[in-house]
Amino acid sequence: MLCYFCASLMIHIRSVLKGQFTQSFILQNLYNLLSSIKFLTCDFQDKQYVGFATLPNQVHRKSVKKGFDFTLMVAGESGLGKSTLVNSLFLTDLYKDRKLLNAEERINQTVEITKHTVDIEEKGVKLKLTIVDTPGFGDAVNNNECWRPITDYIDQQFEQYFRDESGLNRKNILDNRVHCCLYFIPPFGHGLRPVDVEFMKALHEKVNIIPLISKADCLTPNEVKKLKDRVRDEIERFGIKVYQFPECDSDEEEEFKQMDKELKECTPFAVIGSNTVVEARGQRVRGRLYPWGIVEVENQSHCDFVKLRNMLIRSHMHDLKDVTCDVHYENYRAHCIQEMTSKLAQDNRTDSPLPLLPLPTPDVETERLIKMKDEELKRMQEMLEKMQQQMHEKDQ
């Protein structure tokens, strides 16, 4: 009887609120409402209630106290709007005192890696956001291997985390691994250029790549569609593994599934960024003012900025971090260990430096053989150490 009442109440409230607020907000409030009703009336239900359903909340509390961190890398040629997009995404102004180099200075410029960190807090949740920028990428006349400093940087972060994780004091490990890389494709061409293909292929096994079509306000809707199809085809043709959205469970809500489908069909996102606020349709919005009209950044019919922001921050941030930890980092670690043990056996030294570039992935059979050989080598190494110790004792 009580359950029936609750259910009908829920349906009523849901229909009232559905028009305005997000699913999660509705559910959160419904849950609060229902738990307060339950507290007042259901005494007999308490008997059946053990209470470990509060576990997610307990984990929740701890994470809120600790705060989160996220490292985002932006890569692409100069002038594609990377800094502006980052500012628009996180509503910050990270690049206030920037000095742009002129053409002569850029001829022989090497790619730098710069890091900006900003702490954002919203509704009690703290996020330490690190933006890794790559000024100079693709700017020189000869861009051979211009992605090398970037791959080295990513590997360095993996190596540092690997050392920390294998060390003795693991209390406060700083996680500087790059969780996501936004790659900016210029809209002026007809799809991917050779440097785009090579860059993405060098990085797709180390970091989650999300390709974006930048400065999309110079394209008409048809051109955008054609370019997206073209880029998608080329990505598939060249075998580039960009970040894939995880599949929805069958028991997820319909709205969520619909959103997910739309996201997948929209990649690569065509984005526009803006640092300025303009007046449009009586409201103040972020946008770009042209004589022929105003481009609104947050307008879904103008560009995919909102989709990108929702995907990056509101729905897939955690998944990006998970894929980095579970897939890219584990790959790196496996290669590292294998390289180390084979090198140790060769040199018979215990202090070899870790290599920065991992080997290509061997297949399953080879991996098994390598593992067997590794264990053999480890045993031999231990025997050698014991013999050394015995000799040392004999000498004394």
Next chain:
Amino acid sequence: MADVGKTPVARNEKASSEFGYVGIDAILEQMRRKAMKQGFEFNIMVVGQSGLGKSTLTNTLFKSKVSRRSVMTTEEERIPKTIEIKSISHVIEEKGVRMKLTVIDTPGFGDQINNENCWQPIMKFINAQYEQYLQEEINIDRKKRISDSRVHCCIYFIPPTGHCLRPIDIEFMRHLSKVVNIVPVISKADTLTLEERDFFKQKIREDLRANEIDIYPQKEFDEDAEDRMINEKIRAMIPFAVVGSDQEYQVNGKRLLGRKTRWGTVEVENTTHCEFAYLRDLLIRTHMQNIKDITSSIYYEMYRVRRLNENNTKPNGQPAIHANGVPEHEVLSHEM
């Protein structure tokens, strides 16, 4: 979805976020979604002499038949000759949250004539779980989610003598408080009156302090003032005096778990009768995650550091740490 940024909760936006909001608090929802999908794990060990009501208490705690006795087909009442370690797992679900609960029972503890070193098999078991987790962690091909079989919490049953802790209690708790979270409880507390109970608790607390036994919640692991406040309240009440029961009786028109005697019915969930409700709240509703965190970040790390140092001492006596911390294959003795 374009105006999803405006939420009805009025907030003083900081100057940097001019209008709308970024939405980083949605990460909590993402984490929660993932946690619900994955489910949780909890491993609890019960230690005490036979007949102290261990199985009944675990059944009462989780409101279902999770103990060893409920799973055994025939009632084997014999006392085993040596301490056995029996672990039984169940998956229980509540409000969409799934938990794999493992109850580790230790029949035979303290039941022999000569009980020296009766904690050793238990210590070995706990260390073996740590070892197994460590091996999984240093594997080259790691699993995405290592199944956690480490003992998170050990409930120690103190018989209601009413005087003070016995030598076996002190020995056991002293050894094991260094490797696992120990929660001592006074079992079968319906034999003690309230004054006797308070006196007994005080004596136990003094004994624990005198022997420098650190039970959960440990003073040194309090993170901030808020935690300390909550934990001080708990520390003033431990050890909890509990009564377990899995039978229901009619009291004042309501059906309650309890023990019916000629002189009245002991209600298990009534806080004026016994402290079962406090124990349940501590273990499950408020501190479960904290217990798991202390196990994995403190006790497990201590074990790991010890293991890594054991196996990496070079011939000239200086410890050398391989970057991947691979230990030798021979398992050294882990007893303290």
